[in-house]
Amino acid sequence: MSGIAYAFFDTDIGRCAIAWGDGGIKGLRLPDDDPAYALRRLLNRFPDAEEVAPPPRIQAVIDDIVRLMRGEKVDLSAAPLDMSDVPEFHRRIYAVAMRIQPGQIRTYGDIARDLGDITLSRAVGQAMGANPFPIVMPCHRVMAAGGKLGGFSAPGGSNTKLKMLVIEGGKPDAGPQGDLFG
Numbered sequence: 304m305s306g307i308a309y310a311f312f313d314t315d316i317g318r319c320a321i322a323w324g325d326g327g328i329k330g331l332r333l334p335d336d337d338p339a340y341a342l343r344r345l346l347n348r349f350p351d352a353e354e355v356a357p358p359p360r361i362q363a364v365i366d367d368i369v370r371l372m373r374g375e376k377v378d379l380s381a382a383p384l385d386m387s388d389v390p391e392f393h394r395r396i397y398a399v400a401m402r403i404q405p406g407q408i409r410t411y412g413d414i415a416r417d418l419g420d421i422t423l424s425r426a427v428g429q430a431m432g433a434n435p436f437p438i439v440m441p442c443h444r445v446m447a448a449g450g451k452l453g454g455f456s457a458p459g460g461s462n463t464k465l466k467m468l469v470i471e472g473g474k475p476d477a478g479p480q481g482d483l484f485g
Contacts, residue, residue: 307352314372327383396430406472
């Protein structure tokens with residue numbers, strides 16, 4: 304295959320999309336309320352992409368995502384991500400975040416400390432917002448300081464983030480200010 308291909312697939316949180324090329328997964332898209340809008344957004348990012356049946360290595364990732372969103376314990380860390388378009392600094396952040404297991408939650412500050420500089424917390428948040436691989440690169444497992452949900456740029460915003468955390472067994476309880484665990 305040359306170029307970019309994509310497929311839509313159904314999960315317990317809705318219809319997702321995945322795009323891939325020869326180097327692996329180029330992007331994932333969480334569910335939108337409007338399927339036509341989801342397709343437009345995907346094609347804005349990958350204008351020459353063609354809808355095709357996923358090859359076995361991509362189908363295996365899709366199957367694992369479906370299982371994870373059903374509440375099963377799944378390790379997506381070996382998914383073939385093509386990070387050729389991802390800035391090096393974001394790659395470092397994503398490498399730390401990929402170690403966060405389902406049911407676990409870390410903060411932007413935790414990741415910044417792992418990178419050796421707590422002042423990078425805001426940059427960690429910005430990298431999470433730019434994540435091209437939601438679910439596989441688990442930005443939804445990263446929170447703001449003080450137990451706050453933090454932002455979530457995916458469709459559905461913080462509600463989608465909370466739904467994904469609950470499905471995975473993190474069991475966060477968002478209070479009126481978005482505080483977790485009460």
